[in-house]
Amino acid sequence: MENVPWRWEEDGYTVTRSTAWSGPGCHEGCGVLLYTKDGKLMKVEGDHEHPFNQGRLCPRCLALPDTIYHPDRLKYPIKRVGERGEGKWERISWDEAYDTIEKRYKEISEKYGPWSIVGLRGTGRDLMWQQGRLLYAIGTPNEVGTLSGNSCWAPRAASYHATTGAFMVADCSQYFADRYDNPNWKVPECIVIWGTNPVISNPDWFLGSWIVECMKRGSKLIVIDSRLTWLAARADIWLQVRPGTNGALALGLLDVIIREELYDKEFVEKWTFGFDKLSERVAEHPVKKMAEITWIPEEKLAAAARMYAKSKPSAIQVGVSVDMEKTGVYTVHCIAALASITGNMEVPGGNVIALPPYGVKQPGVGGWGYHDLPEGTRKHTIGHNIYPFLATGLPTASPDVLLEQMHTEDPYPIRGAWIQGTNTLPCMATDPKQWYEGFKKMDFVAAVDLYITPTIMAFADIVLPAATYPEKNSVRACLYNLSSTNKAIDNVGECKSDLQINLELGKRFNRKFWPWDAEEDVLDELLKPAGMTFKELQQRGPTYPGIEYKRYEKGMLRPDGQSGFNTPTGKVELFSTFLHHLGHSPLPYFEEPTRGPVTTPELYKEYPLILITGVRTIFFHSEHRQIRHLREIHPEPVVEIHPDTAKELGVNDGDWVWIENHKDRIRQKAKLTPIVHPKMISADYGWWFPEKPGPEPSLFGFWDVNSSRLIDMGLVGETGFGADIKCTLCKIYKVKEGEM
Amino acid sequence: MTRYGLLINYEFCTGCHSCEVACKQEHNIPVGKWGIKLSEIGPWQISKNKWQLSYIPVPTDLCTLCKSRTKKGKLPACVHNCNAAVMKYGPVEELAKEMAGNSRMVLFAPK
Ligand code: SF4
Ligand code: SF4
Ligand code: SF4
Numbered sequence: 001m002e003n004v005p006w007r008w009e010e011d012g013y014t015v016t017r018s019t020a021w022s023g024p025g026c027h028e029g030c031g032v033l034l035y036t037k038d039g040k041l042m043k044v045e046g047d048h049e050h051p052f053n054q055g056r057l058c059p060r061c062l063a064l065p066d067t068i069y070h071p072d073r074l075k076y077p078i079k080r081v082g083e084r085g086e087g088k089w090e091r092i093s094w095d096e097a098y099d100t101i102e103k104r105y106k107e108i109s110e111k112y113g114p115w116s117i118v119g120l121r122g123t124g125r126d127l128m129w130q131q132g133r134l135l136y137a138i139g140t141p142n143e144v145g146t147l148s149g150n151s152c153w154a155p156r157a158a159s160y161h162a163t164t165g166a167f168m169v170a171d172c173s174q175y176f177a178d179r180y181d182n183p184n185w186k187v188p189e190c191i192v193i194w195g196t197n198p199v200i201s202n203p204d205w206f207l208g209s210w211i212v213e214c215m216k217r218g219s220k221l222i223v224i225d226s227r228l229t230w231l232a233a234r235a236d237i238w239l240q241v242r243p244g245t246n247g248a249l250a251l252g253l254l255d256v257i258i259r260e261e262l263y264d265k266e267f268v269e270k271w272t273f274g275f276d277k278l279s280e281r282v283a284e285h286p287v288k289k290m291a292e293i294t295w296i297p298e299e300k301l302a303a304a305a306r307m308y309a310k311s312k313p314s315a316i317q318v319g320v321s322v323d324m325e326k327t328g329v330y331t332v333h334c335i336a337a338l339a340s341i342t343g344n345m346e347v348p349g350g351n352v353i354a355l356p357p358y359g360v361k362q363p364g365v366g367g368w369g370y371h372d373l374p375e376g377t378r379k380h381t382i383g384h385n386i387y388p389f390l391a392t393g394l395p396t397a398s399p400d401v402l403l404e405q406m407h408t409e410d411p412y413p414i415r416g417a418w419i420q421g422t423n424t425l426p427c428m429a430t431d432p433k434q435w436y437e438g439f440k441k442m443d444f445v446a447a448v449d450l451y452i453t454p455t456i457m458a459f460a461d462i463v464l465p466a467a468t469y470p471e472k473n474s475v476r477a478c479l480y481n482l483s484s485t486n487k488a489i490d491n492v493g494e495c496k497s498d499l500q501i502n503l504e505l506g507k508r509f510n511r512k513f514w515p516w517d518a519e520e521d522v523l524d525e526l527l528k529p530a531g532m533t534f535k536e537l538q539q540r541g542p543t544y545p546g547i548e549y550k551r552y553e554k555g556m557l558r559p560d561g562q563s564g565f566n567t568p569t570g571k572v573e574l575f576s577t578f579l580h581h582l583g584h585s586p587l588p589y590f591e592e593p594t595r596g597p598v599t600t601p602e603l604y605k606e607y608p609l610i611l612i613t614g615v616r617t618i619f620f621h622s623e624h625r626q627i628r629h630l631r632e633i634h635p636e637p638v639v640e641i642h643p644d645t646a647k648e649l650g651v652n653d654g655d656w657v658w659i660e661n662h663k664d665r666i667r668q669k670a671k672l673t674p675i676v677h678p679k680m681i682s683a684d685y686g687w688w689f690p691e692k693p694g695p696e697p698s699l700f701g702f703w704d705v706n707s708s709r710l711i712d713m714g715l716v717g718e719t720g721f722g723a724d725i726k727c728t729l730c731k732i733y734k735v736k737e738g739e740m
Numbered sequence: 741m742t743r744y745g746l747l748i749n750y751e752f753c754t755g756c757h758s759c760e761v762a763c764k765q766e767h768n769i770p771v772g773k774w775g776i777k778l779s780e781i782g783p784w785q786i787s788k789n790k791w792q793l794s795y796i797p798v799p800t801d802l803c804t805l806c807k808s809r810t811k812k813g814k815l816p817a818c819v820h821n822c823n824a825a826v827m828k829y830g831p832v833e834e835l836a837k838e839m840a841g842n843s844r845m846v847l848f849a850p851k
Contacts (some may be wrong), residue, residue: 057762
């Protein structure tokens with residue numbers, strides 16, 4: 001609600017209304033009430049007046065005081081005094097830290113060119129929107145994450161761009177400040193939840209509690225997930241898809257809907273391009289065959305297609321699982337087609353195009369200022385010469401090409417790194433051993449974080465302490481609203497916000513990118529499209545633009561104000577002219593995973609289980625392993641195994657097991673559960689043990705349990721987006737005594 | 741004296757653990773002890789397309805029903821922050837009435 005006070009006194013506490021945004025926490029922007037005494041955070045409560053979360057909070061934000069005041073928290077800038085990885089650090093001043101970083105990056109720039117410095121990004125935290133800008137000031141276009149194929153969010157974003165013109169989300173009333181009561185909104189009759197478990201992970205600007213509220217109001221669910229999640233257990237139809245075959249599933253759904261003419265003919269006629277060509281392509285993928293591929297009974301797959309198409313309205317919410325297949329871009333292409341041809345696009349309770357609120361952009365990947373870089377600099381963006389879709393789609397580098405280049409040094413060496421808000425080694429890095437070798441070659445590495453992580457221990461020369469969200473002012477433009485993060489406490493030690501660090505450092509390199517004097521000036525600049533300053537937003541509180549439906553009829557989706565979608569033809573491109581011009585398949589298709597029962601039957605004999613990783617738990621990625629009340633809930637890395645499979649292998653619940661494949665071997669603790677298919681296992685990810693020794697070779701014990709060691713880099717789709725990650729092969733066997 | 745209690749609609753409890761952590765933070769309850777503890781019922785298969793998987797948070801003897809909060813007109817910490825808004829605090833007679841028309845409800849009257 002607008003115009004609510006943002007600070008008051010209550011019962012001996014000062015209460016500050018604020019907006020959560022990692023670190024720590026997650027990608028979202030929940031409303032929180034920060035209870036403080038003498039500049040210290042005492043407790044956190046959900047803000048019932050923030051329409052986004054309506055008072056609900058996750059354990060992560062509730063445990064926030066423990067994250068802020070943990071004894072391991074980084075308090076001062078430090079420099080490495082021993083060898084890299086020895087864990088010997090010395091406190092230094094901010095001036096010395098900045099002087100060193102400036103000097104070392106400038107040396108590298110002179111010797112090899114500024115592009116030989118890369119900036120490592122993690123996931124969408126309150127820094128991604130400005131991190132690129134610091135790198136551009138340094139003179140490098142290379143902002144990058146170490147996840148093969150940029151296989152999180154980016155494939156979805158890119159594919160929607162090429163079909164519907166912009167990102168799309170399920171409409172659970174989140175655009176309205178009065179939420180479920182808004183008279184223009186409709187409860188979805190059916191919601192498809194695809195490759196995501198939002199009640200636990202709250203991913204991609206979408207809260208799981210919205211689904212629960214829709215369920216309370218009668219929404220039926222179709223859940224597409226290789227694991228039986230809580231949502232799947234409550235679904236009308238649960239499709240237990242074979243990992244790596246979401247693309248076949250999507251084509252199968254389309255086949256039923258097109259063949260049985262369950263689509264909205266008027267919308268197809270008026271607002272889509274290439275329906276006939278799509279139909280021909282889909283006809284080559286009959287549901288019978290797709291059902292076989294996905295290990296789903298044909299009747300079930302067909303029933304889901306009918307239920308989705310016949311319910312009005314129907315919404316689809318898609319998660320990261322579809323990104324983690326090499327033809328994931330084309331799975332998303334099918335999903336965009338499903339929402340469009342069934343007439344669920346831009347209708348209340350269907351799927352809506354997501355545009356930045358009031359035009360305020362906080363890109364989750366690089367970008368702010370990328371096009372102000374000279375052409376001569378931009379051309380060095382790693383992988384853009386190989387992947388034209390990446391070059392036109394997102395101002396970020398290709399991790400797969402970067403890794404190769406780190407080893408070959410062709411066309412130029414990589415010599416410096418800026419690691420901000422990412423504990424890449426045990427978490428985002430696919431095949432971390434290779435990244436480890438690559439980063440060990442750096443001349444200089446600076447990092448910013450809340451804690452000393454395995455990544456910092458292994459690579460960093462200088463480490464800067466970052467502020468958590470109660471220690472800073474900021475802005476959250478979370479698709480549906482604008483909301484301010486309000487500083488509520490004294491900073492721990494000398495920590496600074498990422499924005500302050502990027503501003504102070506950025507100015508030393510290039511004032512053109514960082515002309516401002518203070519953080520608030522940057523926030524004011526960011527808010528300019530909304531015609532508001534930070535102080536005004538702070539006074540107003542969460543501010544909602546609302547949404548009009550069928551914006552394509554009203555000229556509200558295209559920058560030129562014409563009616564239609566923001567694509568070259570102005571229609572939803574079922575045949576993507578954009579992809580066609582780039583030389584990619586303009587129509588969806590599916591390819592079997594690089595390794596799997598069909599592609600590599602010999603290997604499958606040796607490694608008869610499909611391995612998935614990346615399931616979110618109580619933690620946010622690699623965060624929170626030192627937070628007592630969270631760790632207590634999930635104390636060790638577990639691998640989920642079907643009881644029948646475990647029985648055959650003589651594995652009991654709680655046994656440590658080796659998980660081995662063609663690449664490597666790790667161990668985790670067995671959890672026997674029927675929620676996974678007997679032919680697959682699901683291994684934890686992102687683990688490290690803050691209580692174990694930090695210095696090499698231990699690195700907080702992360703290597704032993706790191707499931708990304710079993711996954712290859714480079715199994716990327718033709719567009720450069722999406723890679724075979726959640727679908728490799730493995731076998732398991734018990735860890736013997738003495739092997740731990 | 742009116743007895744108060746907690747009504748849980750476990751049709752929609754997602755098992756997110758927020759009630760546990762909210763309670764621990766509010767009352768400074770150490771590792772290994774709980775004011776309210778989540779139980780998982782399932783998962784097992786009931787029939788071809790039906791599964792048993794429910795979560796129910798159970799208040800322990802450490803639960804004070806957040807007296808210090810409720811006497812000031814605030815909700816108990818677990819209720820206030822529940823991620824699925826499935827917890828209700830009130831006089832047990834009133835809560836029992838709410839149970840009547842609903843399934844998958846459980847009412848606790850802690851000590
Ligand atoms: S979704 Fe959970 S962790 Fe993320 S901001 Fe909201 S309460 Fe915090
Ligand atoms: S009512 Fe208060 S004391 Fe009882 S479980 Fe909830 S938070 Fe804990
Ligand atoms: S907070 Fe609510 S939804 Fe979460 S576990 Fe507790 S009762 Fe269930």
